[in-house]
Amino acid sequence: MSQTALPSSLHPTLPGRLYTDPAAFAEEQARIFETLWFAVARTGDLARPGQLTTKQVGRESVIVVRGRDGTLRAFLNVCRHRGARLCDGDGEVRRAISCGYHAWTYGLDGTLIAAPNLSSMQDVDRTERGLVRVHLREAWGYAWVCLADDPPSFEADVLGAAGERLGGTEVIDAWQLETLEVGRRITYDVRANWKLIIENFMECYHCATIHPELTTVLPEFAAGYAAQYYVGHGAAFADGVEGFTVDGSAGLARIPGVDAEHDRKYYAVTVKPQVFVNLVPDHVIFHRMYPLAADRTLVECDWLYAPGVVGSGADLSRSVELFDRVNRQDFEACEACQPAMSSRAYATGGVLVPSEHHIGAFHEWVVGRLEHLG
Numbered sequence: 001m002s003q004t005a006l007p008s009s010l011h012p013t014l015p016g017r018l019y020t021d022p023a024a025f026a027e028e029q030a031r032i033f034e035t036l037w038f039a040v041a042r043t044g045d046l047a048r049p050g051q052l053t054t055k056q057v058g059r060e061s062v063i064v065v066r067g068r069d070g071t072l073r074a075f076l077n078v079c080r081h082r083g084a085r086l087c088d089g090d091g092e093v094r095r096a097i098s099c100g101y102h103a104w105t106y107g108l109d110g111t112l113i114a115a116p117n118l119s120s121m122q123d124v125d126r127t128e129r130g131l132v133r134v135h136l137r138e139a140w141g142y143a144w145v146c147l148a149d150d151p152p153s154f155e156a157d158v159l160g161a162a163g164e165r166l167g168g169t170e171v172i173d174a175w176q177l178e179t180l181e182v183g184r185r186i187t188y189d190v191r192a193n194w195k196l197i198i199e200n201f202m203e204c205y206h207c208a209t210i211h212p213e214l215t216t217v218l219p220e221f222a223a224g225y226a227a228q229y230y231v232g233h234g235a236a237f238a239d240g241v242e243g244f245t246v247d248g249s250a251g252l253a254r255i256p257g258v259d260a261e262h263d264r265k266y267y268a269v270t271v272k273p274q275v276f277v278n279l280v281p282d283h284v285i286f287h288r289m290y291p292l293a294a295d296r297t298l299v300e301c302d303w304l305y306a307p308g309v310v311g312s313g314a315d316l317s318r319s320v321e322l323f324d325r326v327n328r329q330d331f332e333a334c335e336a337c338q339p340a341m342s343s344r345a346y347a348t349g350g351v352l353v354p355s356e357h358h359i360g361a362f363h364e365w366v367v368g369r370l371e372h373l374g
Helices: 022-033 154-166 167-172 194-202 211-216 219-223 317-342 359-372
Strands: 038-041 051-057 060-066 073-074 088-094 097-098 103-107 110-112 133-139 144-145 181-190 265-271 275-280 283-293 294-304
Touching: 022 283, 022 359, 038 051, 051 283, 060 144, 073 144, 073 265, 133 154, 144 154, 154 167, 154 265, 181 317, 194 265, 194 283, 194 294, 194 317, 194 359, 211 219, 211 317, 294 317
Parallel strands: none
Antiparallel strands: 038 144, 051 060, 051 088, 060 073, 073 133, 097 103, 103 110, 133 144, 181 294, 265 275, 275 283, 283 294
């Protein structure tokens, strides 16, 4: 089916095949996820030397580990001998990472430190034969990795994304994300393309339809315009709503540093290609997406609270329940769209209404990344 000329109020979307084609997804893995900064771990989860986690970044498995010197480092999860995978999931080692196949063993700095008969191979450079290093930066209490040999500017692409959305990086700095503690973590296995999830997060044309709890707390969302449509805008709490909770009841004390200007408001930030940050006065909801296939995306969501709140035994359930409901409503909608992406009715794509026009910039970014690096 060909798409006729659109009226000025409508903008075209990406064609359906970019949400279903395994070849298109492989291209995105290579040219987006493996070339840009990708948030992989909460640094507080890796506080002790030897604590590690493994995460999928594009087509690669990456190990993030705390060294004996206290430094976080990242490596490709591949033994340099015969390519066996070294680690799975989360874990902790005492002093080294050892391959279960032939016992090649690496220090927490990636150096090859032992292997059967290694002493008889004096010509082996233990640094050269060590684990392949991956670039790592820390920000907002998370470790971010980049697989590119020459990474793009972290300040521009990550910190700058928050500054561009909020009207300055000092706004997000007020939440002191690096000091916050994880009160709850939920992982969602979403049977939908990663782009559908980003598009959903960026707009609120759907909010009146599927988010009754959210629009009760943030009534302006019922009009269809998301906070991300405007630079620096925060959606105001409804009169009578005391906190960002499922029933509008009082939440927790405001995070130190958040001033009156940003009180009783909700802010949302997208950091391409896989992070969403949601800021409310007493907590932060931080999403990380892990695209696994053209039609499957894992989303790991952290609820972050001021120091001492989690340990105090404070009731976090109502704030967690609100955005957990929002997430499940959103992901169900994305999963409802995914089958239609392969329909002939969507071969040339759909349309964006005026309150969604800013999503067009995201589509241009995707196509530009693929074409620029083609």
